[in-house]
Amino acid sequence: MNQLRDNLKKLGLSPNHIFQLVKDSIGEDLAGGEDITSVATISSSQVSTADFTTRASGVVSGLHVVAAVLEYCGVTHYxxxxxxxxxxxxxxxxxTAQGNTQKILLAERTALNFLSHLSGISTLTSKWVAEVEGTKCQxxxxxxxxxxxxxxxKFATRMGGATNHRLSLSEAALIKDNHIVAAGTISAAFTATKKMFPGKSLEVEVDSIDQLKEVIEFKPDVILLDNMSVQLCQxxxxxxxxxxxxxxxxGLTIENAKAYANTGVTYLAVGSLTHSAPxxxxxxxxxKGK
Incomplete structure (x- = not known):
């Protein structure tokens, strides 16, 4: 367990968070009971060897989350x-995991849910990264x-070659259209944010060239060009x-990613990496026989 903790920390993941996710997921699977199929069909003393194997090519991530699932379920030889x-x-x-057969089966679905989902994100992310290769865009x-x-x-997107945007609302400020409407003006929203949180990174969203010209004068860290065409980005x-x-x-797609990247923007913000990855x-x- 200590080695696993160290491995998770090296990957930039919180061991306590991962272990709690695993505990909650196994708890959800058992719902206060037991795996009635495995208990009924498999001897409690049976031992097996099992392999987690890809059935499609891709970029994998979440392997150490699987390790956390195995250890939580009592499978320590992997x-x-x-x-x-x-x-x-x-x-x-x-x-590869070896141990009590019932315990491996208890871990199976939760482990695969994490591994398949995270690897899907890394795989999709890697395709986007490949599309903008040769440009300075991230x-x-x-x-x-x-x-x-x-x-x-977000760990999975990093493994696919992407850069993380803010992890939380408290990490950095992003003034969007609704903030501007609520504050009254871009100037009011920017000034208030800069005054209250001077040490935080500040990004402002604009949806027109006129807004862009106004915001540039405030010197934010980043300006977000919302739903602008390739021509407008240029x-x-x-x-x-x-x-x-x-x-x-x-409006970004993997088909037009290179065109947007070639405009000279620093970043392409892609929500589909996490919300739509298969x-x-x-x-x-x-x-067999083991």
Missing amino acids: EVLVDEGAKVAAGKVLI IRDTRKTTPGLRTLE EAVAIAAGKVRLEASG ALDIGLDFR
Whole structure:
């Protein structure tokens, strides 16, 4: 367990958070009872060896979360065979576990849910990153994450090669259209935020070139170009002239990612990395006769 804690910390993950997620997930699966199918069909003393194996190629992440699931369920003999963020082909064995058969089966679905979901995010992210390769633009995630899984999902985007946007509302300020409406003006919203939280990074969302020209004068850390066309992003980059970083958001697809990246913006903010990534097909198979 101590080694697992160290591994999670090295990956930028909180061991206590991961262990609580695992505890809650197994608790949800058992619902106060037991795995009646396994208890009825398998001897409590039976021991097996099982492999977590990819059934499709992709970029894998969440391997050490699987390790946490296995350990919580009482399966302490396992080996993680690939690195987090590794690109693997179909048929690759990622983790081998040996132990009580009932306990491996208890861990199976929760482990696969985490592993397939996170690997799906890393795989999709890697495709976006590949699309903008050769430009100076970075793919950046958003807060459009599954409640309770944000740190893991943002970990998965990092493993896919993306850059994290703010992890929480308290980490950095992002003045959006509703803040501007509520405050009255962009100037009022910016001034109030800068005064109250002078040490925090501050980003402002604009939806027109006129707003961009106004905001540039305030010298925010980043300006978010909301739902602007490629042509408008090019114009915005020319106006900013390197004075401020620009981030394009809205209307982005993997097909037009390169065109947006070539405008010269610093970031593409892509919500679909976390809210629409399909799971990577990964299975758990017992070795026959073992």
